[in-house]
Amino acid sequence: MTATTPSRTGVRVERLPLARFTTLGVGGEAEVWFAANHAQLAEAIEAPYRVLGGGSNLVIADAGVPERVVRLTGELAGRDLEPDPALSTDTEIVTGWVGGGVPLPGLIRTLQKLGLSGLEGTVGIPAQVGGAVWMNAGTRYGEMFDGLHTVEIVTPQGTRQVTPDDLEWGYRQSGIARGEVVSRVRLRLTRSTPEAVLEKMTHADEARKGQPKMKTPGCAFKNPGGVSAGKLMDEAGLKSTRVGAAMIAPEHANFIVNLGGASAADVHALLDLARERVGVPMELEYELWPERG
Known part of the structure; x- marks a missing residue:
């Protein structure tokens, strides 16, 4: 096993299989830096890096x-949901970091x-806050930018704080550049009741009933031109298609699942096959590490 790089700020550094940190359960080894505060994060990104949430x-x-x-x-996985009195009103609150x-x-x-409303449309998304903001994760019932007030972004050049108005965000994209780290956010939420928020969450969660429960990264492709990618793949007869231990889910054609022991090569083969069969340009919703040409 390759030796890990020593840290001067006390970052825990280990060489680990990345499969254990993904919802799909595939991926080889890398040197993992567990940054618990801003000083450790600054050191971690002094060399080429990727952020895994x-x-x-x-x-x-x-x-x-x-x-x-x-x-x-550590501190970068903590949360302060107390209303900021200087920014909150009787109907709307802005949280701490x-x-x-x-x-x-x-x-x-x-x-x-x-009883705080604004992000219930993201219910069921297995992400961390930073990654969910970076890709503006969401469902048809809502997305991360519905509930953001401030985003703190860290790069090797320093730290800056921006608002959604400063970013060119939209469907499944935030306008935050690849490699920029979403270290913390402040939320802008509406005062409601636990019962009302739960009702909205239940409604959004009902729409996910047809999605597979096995290991999956989520939806494979963005909807091209407003047309459902899953519908196009279903019409192409792709449901239940297998390569190795990876399969296009029988419940929903826009999901690839790991049946147990799948490789990334199996998944890439299914993605290529789907694009070939559908015949319509489809943009990946998955992020690939490393990127493919």
Whole structure:
């Protein structure tokens, strides 16, 4: 096993298989840096790096990646949901800082119990806050930018804070450049009741009933031109198509699942086959590590 790089700020550094950090469960080894504060994060990104959050929407090569892989922990996975009195009103609150390493599902459950509305449309997305903001994760019932006030972005050049108005965000994209780290955010939410928020969450969650429950990165392709990618793949007869231990889900054609022991090569083969069969240009929703030409 290759020796890991020593840290001067106390970052925990280990060489680990990345499959354990992804919802698909594939991916080779890399040097993983667990950054617990801003000083550690600054050191972690001094060399070529990638940031790995909840591991959804991601397919990592079987050989892993040569760059450092950064995960946000400690202070950067903490959350302060107390209303900022200077920015909040009787109907709307702006929270304290929520770390990019905070798991989104747990955050959504807590907001529901507090009766805070704005992000319930993201219910069920297995991401961390930073990654969910970076790709503006969401469903047809809502997306991350519905509930953002401020985004803190860290790069090797320094740290800056921006608002959604500063970014060119839209469907499944935030306008935040690849390699920029969403370290923390502040949320803008509407005061409601736990019962009302739960009702919205339940409605959004009902739409996910037809999605597979096995290991999957999520939807494979963005909807081309407003047409459902899943419908196009279903019409192409792709449901239940297998390559190795990877399969296009029988429940929903726009999901690839790991039947157990799948490789990234299996998944890439299915993606290529889907594009060939559908015959319509389809843009990946998955991020590929490393990128393919």
